[in-house]
Amino acid sequence: MLLKGWTKEITRAACRPEAQTVHCIAHLDQHIGEAIPYLNAVLGGYTYVKEPPSVTFRNQGKLISVHEDHIAINALQDADEAEKILLWLQGEINAAWEKRAEITPSFQAAPRPQLMAIVKLLPKTNCKQCGQPSCLVFASLAVEGGKGADDCPALEQDQRKKLEEYLGQFHFD
Ligand code: SF4
Known part of the structure; x- marks a missing residue:
């Protein structure tokens, strides 16, 4: 130990x-x-x-x-x-x-999701159904792992899947 x-x-x-x-x-x-x-x-x-x-x-x-x-x-x-x-x-x-x-040691930070890539995958209506003032604010929380595809009720099923797949590439703890 x-x-x-x-x-x-x-x-x-x-x-x-x-x-x-x-x-x-x-x-x-x-x-x-x-x-x-x-x-x-x-x-x-x-x-x-x-x-x-x-x-x-x-x-x-x-x-x-x-x-x-x-x-x-x-x-x-x-x-x-x-x-x-x-x-x-x-x-x-x-x-x-x-x-x-x-284990292969890692000497750099893990890649993070890109804000604008997330915004592109959102409905961009700023409808506030998620409790956030805009899609941009929602995306900034998603960058940190604080929001996911299931937190945007306005997403259609295929859009939701795309956002899930995109965020799924990154490691959040
Ligand atoms: S619910 Fe979805 S579409 Fe509406 S503001 Fe939040 S992130 Fe944007």
């Missing part, structure tokens, strides 16, 4: 003391830099930095950055939620490291 433990530091944004969410920095007991390209290959990082290595994911509305000696997670409800995400990440990091002989 590569990553065995950590010490959590939970903070509330100093500039927004009224904020309902907290931020967590987990200081890792082991350095995991060598595992990061394998983790990136498995989870499809949103951004990747080569030196020093770090990868950032979006998961359940949170931004999670994995560095060689710490992990940062934002927009958390509390320390318990931070612990759950850290345990999940520990499993992913250790599994990627143990299976590294079978």
Whole structure:
């Protein structure tokens, strides 16, 4: 097992003391830099930095950055939620490291859907049935994985299938 433990530091944004969410920095007991390209290959990082290595994911509305000696997670409800995400990440990091002989490491961010490609596949009526003010806003959320074809009720079946196929090429966590 590569990553065995950590010490959590939970903070509330100093500039927004009224904020309902907290931020967590987990200081890792082991350095995991060598595992990061394998983790990136498995989870499809949103951004990747080569030196020093770090990868950032979006998961359940949170931004999670994995560095060689710490992990940062934002927009958390509390320390318990931070612990759950850290345990999940520990499993992913250790599994990627143990299976590294079978994984091609990745040193770049995963490709992302293009905003205008999504807009082209939408009805472009700005009908607001999806709860968004326009198709463009809907598309900007779809780029991040926050909306999918099923969230636009105005799509005809064949249009829905095309949008599903397009978004299906990308990895959202
Ligand atoms: S429901 Fe579909 S067509 Fe209507 S605004 Fe939302 S994305 Fe555009």
